[in-house]
Amino acid sequence: MSLKPAQVLLLVLVFFMDSASTGNVLVWPVDFSHWLNMKAILHELTAKGHQVTVLLPSSFQAIQFSEPPPFQLEEFHVPMSKEYVETFVEDFVRIWTYEMHELSFWEFFIKLYEIMEKIMNISKMFCDAIFLNRKLLEKLDSTGFDILISDPAVVCGELLAEKLHLPFIYSFRFSFGNTMERLCGGMPSPPSYVPASLGGLTDRMSFMERMRNMLFYFSQDIVFQQVIWKDWNKYYSDILADHSHWINLKSIMDELTARGHQVTVLLPSFFQAANTHETLLFHLEVISVPFSKADMDSLIQDGIVLFSYEKHEISSWEMFTKLYYLMSELMDRNKIICDLIVSNKKLLKKLESAHFDTLISDPLAPCGELVAEKLHLPFIYSFRFSSGNTIERLCGGIPAPPSYVPASVGGLTDRMTFLQRMGNMLFYLSQDVMFHQVIWKDWNKYYSEVLGRPTTLCETMGKAEMWLIRTYWDFEFPRPFLPNFEFVGGLHCKPAKPLPEEMEKFVQSSGEHGIVVFSLGSMIKNLTDEKSAMVALALSQLPQKVIWRYKGKRPETLGANTRVYDWIPQNDLLGHPKTKAFITHGGTNGVYEAIYHGIPMIGIPMFADQPDNIGHMKAKGMAVELNIHTMTAKDLVDAVNTVIHNATYKENAVRISQIHHDQPVKPLDRAVFWIEFVMRHKGAKHLRVAAHDLTWYQYHSLDVIAFLIVCVALFVFIVVKCCTFCCRKCGSIRKKSKKE
Numbered sequence: 001m002s003l004k005p006a007q008v009l010l011l012v013l014v015f016f017m018d019s020a021s022t023g024n025v026l027v028w029p030v031d032f033s034h035w036l037n038m039k040a041i042l043h044e045l046t047a048k049g050h051q052v053t054v055l056l057p058s059s060f061q062a063i064q065f066s067e068p069p070p071f072q073l074e075e076f077h078v079p080m081s082k083e084y085v086e087t088f089v090e091d092f093v094r095i096w097t098y099e100m101h102e103l104s105f106w107e108f109f110i111k112l113y114e115i116m117e118k119i120m121n122i123s124k125m126f127c128d129a130i131f132l133n134r135k136l137l138e139k140l141d142s143t144g145f146d147i148l149i150s151d152p153a154v155v156c157g158e159l160l161a162e163k164l165h166l167p168f169i170y171s172f173r174f175s176f177g178n179t180m181e182r183l184c185g186g187m188p189s190p191p192s193y194v195p196a197s198l199g200g201l202t203d204r205m206s207f208m209e210r211m212r213n214m215l216f217y218f219s220q221d222i223v224f225q226q227v228i229w230k231d232w233n234k235y236y237s238d239i240l241a242d243h244s245h246w247i248n249l250k251s252i253m254d255e256l257t258a259r260g261h262q263v264t265v266l267l268p269s270f271f272q273a274a275n276t277h278e279t280l281l282f283h284l285e286v287i288s289v290p291f292s293k294a295d296m297d298s299l300i301q302d303g304i305v306l307f308s309y310e311k312h313e314i315s316s317w318e319m320f321t322k323l324y325y326l327m328s329e330l331m332d333r334n335k336i337i338c339d340l341i342v343s344n345k346k347l348l349k350k351l352e353s354a355h356f357d358t359l360i361s362d363p364l365a366p367c368g369e370l371v372a373e374k375l376h377l378p379f380i381y382s383f384r385f386s387s388g389n390t391i392e393r394l395c396g397g398i399p400a401p402p403s404y405v406p407a408s409v410g411g412l413t414d415r416m417t418f419l420q421r422m423g424n425m426l427f428y429l430s431q432d433v434m435f436h437q438v439i440w441k442d443w444n445k446y447y448s449e450v451l452g453r454p455t456t457l458c459e460t461m462g463k464a465e466m467w468l469i470r471t472y473w474d475f476e477f478p479r480p481f482l483p484n485f486e487f488v489g490g491l492h493c494k495p496a497k498p499l500p501e502e503m504e505k506f507v508q509s510s511g512e513h514g515i516v517v518f519s520l521g522s523m524i525k526n527l528t529d530e531k532s533a534m535v536a537l538a539l540s541q542l543p544q545k546v547i548w549r550y551k552g553k554r555p556e557t558l559g560a561n562t563r564v565y566d567w568i569p570q571n572d573l574l575g576h577p578k579t580k581a582f583i584t585h586g587g588t589n590g591v592y593e594a595i596y597h598g599i600p601m602i603g604i605p606m607f608a609d610q611p612d613n614i615g616h617m618k619a620k621g622m623a624v625e626l627n628i629h630t631m632t633a634k635d636l637v638d639a640v641n642t643v644i645h646n647a648t649y650k651e652n653a654v655r656i657s658q659i660h661h662d663q664p665v666k667p668l669d670r671a672v673f674w675i676e677f678v679m680r681h682k683g684a685k686h687l688r689v690a691a692h693d694l695t696w697y698q699y700h701s702l703d704v705i706a707f708l709i710v711c712v713a714l715f716v717f718i719v720v721k722c723c724t725f726c727c728r729k730c731g732s733i734r735k736k737s738k739k740e
């Protein structure tokens with residue numbers, strides 16, 4: 001009997017040793033001769049009892065097995081044929097074998113570059129095929145690999161390893177000029193006796209040869225860093241980055257998935273970065289669009305520059321034309337995307353046969369409602385706002401009396417003087433005209449064509465079953481709303497998690513002064529040199545420690561109390577007990593995180609909804625606003641001191657935070673409840689006000705008023721007529737009687 005524990009222990013030991021000595025290996029292979037080498041390693045690994053899985057692009061050439069291989073093949077589809085790869089390689093061999101000799105050094109260089117570019121293009125396709133394939137990623141993640149083996153001749157293996165949190169090993173022959181080994185692997189290569197690969201030299205070189213060797217190294221460094229790696233750097237950063245603008249919708253989708261619903265996301269291909277998020281659990285339907293993420297980014301950058309820098313230097317007319325141009329460009333692209341969906345019969349059929357229960361969309365970019373109409377689905381909006389609340393008012397039917405409901409982006413609060421009320425009303429009117437006459441015009445035509453009946457964009461938008469607005473009464477001024485409007489601001493906020501160790505140490509070192517968190521969001525990557533120097537100088541004068549999210553050049557005036565990070569766990573920092581203040585550009589997500597954790601803010605708004613958000617926070621007494629163009633270092637220091645030392649800001653922040661937390665049902669649960677409600681009941685028509693079926697003059701009862709006025713006028717007219725008639729009669733009778 002006493003043996004039993006020993007036996008159990010032994011078993012455990014054996015089991016333990018077993019699992020430690022054989023592992024689960026994932027392989028990112030490279031075609032042709034590279035594969036032969038890799039294969040030898042893999043055979044040996046399997047012989048030793050390891051599980052080996054090879055990721056195999058469908059275009060792969062080299063694998064021809066006479067018998068089933070001893071390892072698993074995980075084939076994934078890439079959008080190119082075996083023939084394409086074959087032709088490319090034949091060309092490659094021909095050029096290399098016959099043409100290279102006859103070329104000058106310079107021509108050789110250019111040829112080499114062209115070949116590299118092509119290889120990189122093919123690699124990118126492989127990469128996309130992996131990272132856009134949610135199912136595959138999930139499967140790989142859940143398999144629990146111990147290691148990844150890759151050949152860096154085709155990039156992406158290392159990215160996959162990073163994504164799956166796996167250690168990785170390279171099997172490699174060489175890169176041109178040993179560039180990867182030297183620059184990434186850190187291998188020393190003195191050009192005096194280590195010949196660059198492909199340079200055609202040996203380790204014994206004359207002076208001229210050493211010169212050539214060195215220049216070859218140099219040229220390769222430049223080609224790799226400036227040309228070949230550039231796109232990839234961005235691609236890698238995107239895949240591994242966080243995506244703030246996507247946070248809100250993603251919270252809802254994660255929750256829906258957690259409750260067992262199937263979620264499918266229609267995704268334009270330029271959206272690449274967001275769709276590859278690690279925890280992405282929903283199905284993706286990628287629509288390839290004829291512009292890249294870079295194109296979209298540059299358009300958005302133009303917008304940011306326009307609002308943040310140019311706005312203050314150009315006339316309002318120039319501003320208007322530039323804005324108009326930008327808007328039409330955005331709308332044009334939107335239309336292209338829309339066209340690719342609604343005119344793609346195959347896609348529509350596929351979507352139809354999937355029998356969705358509901359569609360969720362953001363009305364800022366039209367088309368969601370059109371797809372819903374085409375598929376006969378009830379749809380739900382997740383929305384922050386439109387300028388002047390135009391979409392909510394005109395299409396959603398939400399009442400907005402201009403006397404106390406300030407138009408968004410108008411910069412007013414709910415308490416207005418006579419002139420402000422006048423301004424507010426005119427702002428509403430101007431927005432109505434702009435939307436009706438400019439923004440919606442083309443869309444109305446387009447929607448009518450697609451649906452085959454006369455309609456308008458706004459009418460279609462008005463069919464939304466629910467409007468989930470991304471604010472709440474902690475943020476909004478009280479206003480009337482409709483039963484199908486639900487205010488769910490802050491649904492992405494979560495309790496803080498522990499900080500990374502190094503950051504926690506820095507935070508703790510702040511002592512009783514605490515820390516200040518500073519972020520201008522993910523879209524502002526750098527400031528001008530003077531601005532960043534000024535900001536750094538101001539921050540250095542604070543007794544607090546500062547954590548600054550900033551990707552630009554490190555300013556020289558950076559103080560010892562300030563640390564700069566490319567990325568910060570913002571929610572966790574704001575929830576840290578040492579955090580005293582938040583310097584922010586005023587994006588809705590950041591503002592809500594501050595509300596959630598009760599942190600007063602210094603707002604430096606730049607564009608879009610930011611001035612509006614900070615305006616609300618200022619009116620609620622939990623923020624101070626600064627102007628990025630006119631502020632000085634002293635202003636910034638004063639603002640931080642005010643927010644920290646004048647207790648009213650913290651008190652207001654805590655009060656608003658309490659209001660935010662004191663809700664019968666959490667915002668995320670409410671959002672999801674309504675989505676499920678719409679699915680259960682195939683809509684929420686009982687919440688729909690009849691205002692949608694009225695014309696504008698009926699809505700404002702102008703017809704009734706006009707009718708009443710006419711009645712009154714008629715009555716008055718008749719009375720007057722009667723009176724005059726009577727008077728005349730009386731007069732003539734009196735005259736008659738006088739005569740008599």
Ligand SMILES: *[C@@H]1O[C@H](CO)[C@@H](O)[C@H](O)[C@H]1NC(C)=O
Nearest residue numbers: 114115116117118119120121
């Ligand atoms: C690589 O792809 C880019 C963008 O898709 C394209 O412009 C370029 O011509 C391609 N280069 C080669 C060599 O195929």
Ligand SMILES: *[C@@H]1O[C@H](CO)[C@@H](O)[C@H](O)[C@H]1NC(C)=O
Nearest residue numbers: 309525526527528529552553
């Ligand atoms: C930010 O950096 C980019 C690229 O380095 C540069 O083109 C741009 O002018 C910079 N922006 C500012 C405001 O300095």
Ligand SMILES: *[C@@H]1O[C@H](CO)[C@@H](O)[C@H](O)[C@H]1NC(C)=O
Nearest residue numbers: 621642643645646647648649
């Ligand atoms: C604190 O700030 C509030 C609001 O700006 C202001 O009314 C009050 O006078 C300030 N208190 C002190 C002590 O400065």
